[in-house]
Amino acid sequence: MSKTFWGGFVILSAVMLLPTMAEAQPILLxxxxxxxxxxxxxxxxxxxxxxxxxxxxxxxxxxxFDTGIPASNGGNLVDYQETDPVRNPLxxxxxxxxxxxxxxxxxxxxTLYLSGGTTQSLDTWGYNKWTRxxxxxxARPLYPTFGTTADLSDASNHQLWPHPTDTNDCGLYSSATGTVSSMSSTYYVNGYCEASCYTPDQEILFEGGYVSILDALNARREDLITLSDDSTLDNVKMKKNSTYGYTVETRDTKHNIYVITTESGGQLRVTDEHPVINGEGRMVKARTLKVGHELVKADGSRDTIVSIEKTEHFGKVYNVRPVSEGLVSNVLVAQGYLVGSSRFQNDDVGYMNRVILYRGVPAHSIP
Incomplete structure (x- = not known):
């Protein structure tokens, strides 16, 4: 079990993909x-x-079974293993x-929470349930998606869905409508999904210039530009990265959008939970920004926010994620401003509101 402990909290590396083969990654997307x-x-x-x-x-x-991990409200946390990983490893x-x-x-x-103190209590059926x-x-929970085999790269692996309305039905179906005749008796968790962040017209920096996220997705652009790992707030440097993958919602849904306008006339449109670098070099959620705060431009200069309009977008939103795992190299440029990739939103260590771009001070010494 890949658990470590830090400050008494259980930490788990962000789980996005279960397949071991690289070619399975776009299939999961x-x-x-x-x-x-x-x-x-x-x-x-x-x-x-x-x-x-x-x-x-x-x-x-x-x-x-007793995990040996102390619960915040007393005693040890109790968990339940639903299958024997030796007899049923997949x-x-x-x-x-x-x-x-x-x-x-x-x-x-x-999948539902970031790290923190964990309490437990009995649920409706008498099982111990953990919460934080x-x-x-x-901001973006990681929810499981299912298939008929464990290997996403297997041509015979067909996608499965839970029943769309009956939460008491534990069956998996070959159609999203939950048709009973298409129920599958064999199913596996194929990975974990997360929601997206950008409206389709939002422009992201790729090699050669800015491209709308929708156009980049359609062209399968792989030449994503991010900050280089040695960038600081006083010395912002770019590098050509590689695109790990895109996400796009199939269904049109309602999203809360922040339209942030700056003193220079620039504008950034993102969902309210999207990670953005502020003038202090901290990664913060867009909804925490206020008039008078600063954004950081691609050249490292600050740009004061003069207005924030809260609006709604009904439709699809999109996201892109670089291959690199470093925090700084997961900072992208959207509409001229430094923003975080989806890695920040679902990082289990909780890097939101942490100093990401610092001034000559070791990163581990900065809260």
């Missing part, structure tokens, strides 16, 4: 597009997976993935 959920529905999917894993695969609250018939060792509460807490403070909820 397509699957997530076809299985696109907003934040509310994503949280409901996570709750559904926990309930089905417990009631269908565990069967009794007495089958829990997790056939499970609702949590192998990256979570098929442990139900462990999977639940890390509401302020630690992920």
């Amino acid at each position: 397509q699957r997530c597009s076809a299985d696109s959920l907003d934040v509310t529905k994503a949280a409901a999917r996570i709750e559904w997976a926990r309930k089905c894993g417990l009631l269908k695969n565990v069967g009794s609250p007495s089958f829990g 997790g056939e018939g499970s609702f949590s993935g192998p990256n979570y060792n098929f442990e139900i509460n462990y999977s639940y807490i890390n 403070d509401a302020t630690r909820k992920r």
